[in-house]
Amino acid sequence: MDNKPFIEAYQEINSRFIKLLSSMSALRVLSGFEVKYRNENEIIAESLNVMLDYHELDYVAIFMYEEDTLKQIASKCWNNDAKYPPSKYNGLCDRHRDLLTQVENTGKVQQINQIPGEEFSGSASAIPIHASDTLIGVFLACHPADEFFSVTNERNLVIYCNFLGQMIMNNRLLCSMDKMVNERTQQLQMALDEASELKRRYEELSIIDELTQLHNRRFFFPETRTGLAQAMRYNEPFSLLVMDLDHFKIINDRYGHAMGDEVLRGIAATFRSEIRDVDILARFGGEEFVLALPETDENGAMVIAERIRKKVKALRWQADGREISVTITIGITEFENCSSNDYVGVLDELIQQADQALYHGKDNGRDQFNTYSYIASLMDSGEQTG
Numbered sequence: 001m002d003n004k005p006f007i008e009a010y011q012e013i014n015s016r017f018i019k020l021l022s023s024m025s026a027l028r029v030l031s032g033f034e035v036k037y038r039n040e041n042e043i044i045a046e047s048l049n050v051m052l053d054y055h056e057l058d059y060v061a062i063f064m065y066e067e068d069t070l071k072q073i074a075s076k077c078w079n080n081d082a083k084y085p086p087s088k089y090n091g092l093c094d095r096h097r098d099l100l101t102q103v104e105n106t107g108k109v110q111q112i113n114q115i116p117g118e119e120f121s122g123s124a125s126a127i128p129i130h131a132s133d134t135l136i137g138v139f140l141a142c143h144p145a146d147e148f149f150s151v152t153n154e155r156n157l158v159i160y161c162n163f164l165g166q167m168i169m170n171n172r173l174l175c176s177m178d179k180m181v182n183e184r185t186q187q188l189q190m191a192l193d194e195a196s197e198l199k200r201r202y203e204e205l206s207i208i209d210e211l212t213q214l215h216n217r218r219f220f221f222p223e224t225r226t227g228l229a230q231a232m233r234y235n236e237p238f239s240l241l242v243m244d245l246d247h248f249k250i251i252n253d254r255y256g257h258a259m260g261d262e263v264l265r266g267i268a269a270t271f272r273s274e275i276r277d278v279d280i281l282a283r284f285g286g287e288e289f290v291l292a293l294p295e296t297d298e299n300g301a302m303v304i305a306e307r308i309r310k311k312v313k314a315l316r317w318q319a320d321g322r323e324i325s326v327t328i329t330i331g332i333t334e335f336e337n338c339s340s341n342d343y344v345g346v347l348d349e350l351i352q353q354a355d356q357a358l359y360h361g362k363d364n365g366r367d368q369f370n371t372y373s374y375i376a377s378l379m380d381s382g383e384q385t386g
Contacts, residue, residue, distance in 0.1 A: 040064075040171060041073055047164050048076040055157070056148075057141050058122075062129070063100060064137040070100060073137075096140065099126035103138045109154055114146045125149040127161045131169030139164075209283040211261055212268035220282035221347065224292045227280065228343040231294065231335055238294055238335040239301035242354035243308070245287035246327045246366040255319040263317060263326060270311050274304065290351070298334040298371055305330045305369040313367065327367035331358030337372055 044062050051060045061075035095112055102110040103126045112124045122144040129137035139161045143149070149157075207219035215223075224240075231238035245267065252260040264287065271289065275281055280292040293301055309328055317324040333353035340346045353372035361370045 040168060043168065043171060044164075045074045045076075048074055051141070051160070052076055052078055055141075055153075056143065058144055059140075059142040061140045062137060063140065064129075065135075070104060070138060096124060096126075096142075099124060100138050100140065102126070103128050104135070107135050109158060111149050111154070113149070122146060123148045125154060125157065127154075127157050129161045129165040129168070131165040136165055136168065212264055212283050214268050214271070214289070215280070215282040217282060217284060220280060220284075220290060220292070223280050225343050225347055227278075227292060227294045228335070228346050232343055232346070236295055237297035237300075238292070239296045239298060240333050240350040240354050241291040241293065241301060241305055241308075241369075242284075242331045242351065242358045243289045243291065243305075243328055244330075244358055244362070245312075246329055246362075248287040248326065251324060251326065255324065259317070259319045259324070263324070266315055266317065267312060267326070267328075270315065271308065274308050274311060290354075296334075298332065298336075298373060301332045301334065302369065302371065305332055309367070309369060329358055329361040329366045330369035331355060331361065331372070332369055333357060333372035337376070 044064070048060045048062060051057060058078045059075070062073050063070045064073045065071075099110045099112060107128050107130075109128065110126045114123060122142060123146055124140065124142045127139045127141070128135050129139055139157070141149070141157060207215055209216045228238055230236065245263075248260065248263070251263055267289075268283070271281055271291070275291065278294050280294075282290050284290050291304075293304065296304070309330060312326065312328045315325060331354040333350050335346065335350070337353055338346045338349045340349050357370040357372045357375050360375050361368045364370075
């Protein structure tokens with residue numbers, strides 16, 4: 001009995017089985033790639049190494065679409081040496097390029113079973129790389145033997161290329177999603193920053209006097225009540241100054257409101273230069289200002305008031321070739337003068353007392369400061385305060 005047919009059949013089956021194992025091993029290695037956020041060209045280069053390690057191929061290359069043009073991304077030769085690559089795979093011949101064009105046109109596997117010529121003898125197979133039914137590239141494999149790419153070889157390479165195509169597409173989707181998330185995160189952060197800035201500006205505008213850039217009533221009352229509550233709790237001194245420019249209306253009427261605004265800005269700058277960080281300064285309206293002085297008794301408030309009065313009196317402006325100056329009258333009171341038991345009532349009482357001291361100064365020559373305690377002593381003695 002002739003055993004030769006059986007031996008040949010066994011050898012054929014064994015060869016196919018080994019190729020199948022090699023193909024499965026290649027897929028297993030490929031599936032183990034860490035592709036998340038990796039450079040696509042690195043993934044392609046590694047996949048070619050796997051192809052050479054597990055398939056009997058001499059030359060492999062991958063072409064991918066870049067702006068609708070198929071461009072070679074990477075290529076590998078068996079036992080490739082950077083200085084001495086195999087001469088027959090230094091470049092692609094026209095038949096190879098024809099294969100790539102046919103794959104582009106048909107989207108199907110194309111083969112050359114025999115390439116005549118000294119440099120490109122052997123066979124080649126060009127396999128489409130698909131992802132979700134979209135052609136994204138072409139895989140080219142070459143072997144020096146004729147008729148090398150059998151149905152089994154072709155099937156194994158197609159499976160590999162399909163897997164590679166899906167892996168590349170997944171990586172692109174991950175990168176695209178990551179980019180989109182980063183862009184959305186940046187946009188959201190920008191929107192939050194803009195909203196925060198708008199909120200800050202709105203809050204600032206709501207508590208800042210636009211002309212003088214001092215705080216206004218909206219800021220003064222809650223801040224001063226907080227300071228008063230602390231003074232009442234710890235029995236600390238707390239004083240209040242109400243300040244009003246003398247004859248300011250004359251400046252507006254004679255030199256115009258623009259000049260009047262310049263004077264107010266200069267006065268505000270002088271106030272800021274004379275107060276502490278803990279003090280609470282605000283424009284109450286028109287030419288009237290108020291200054292709360294935590295941890296300051298009446299004597300300390302008098303020192304500050306006199307310093308402010310002198311600084312304001314020394315200021316000068318020029319208008320219509322004339323020199324302009326202004327004076328200020330100040331009313332002073334302190335927390336000890338109040339009879340109210342809560343900080344809301346105390347603040348109202350302090351303002352009324354300081355106003356009384358201010359009006360006494362207005363009625364008695366202006367350009368001065370007076371304390372409520374002094375006005376109260378005059379009233380107790382029966383003397384006129386006006």
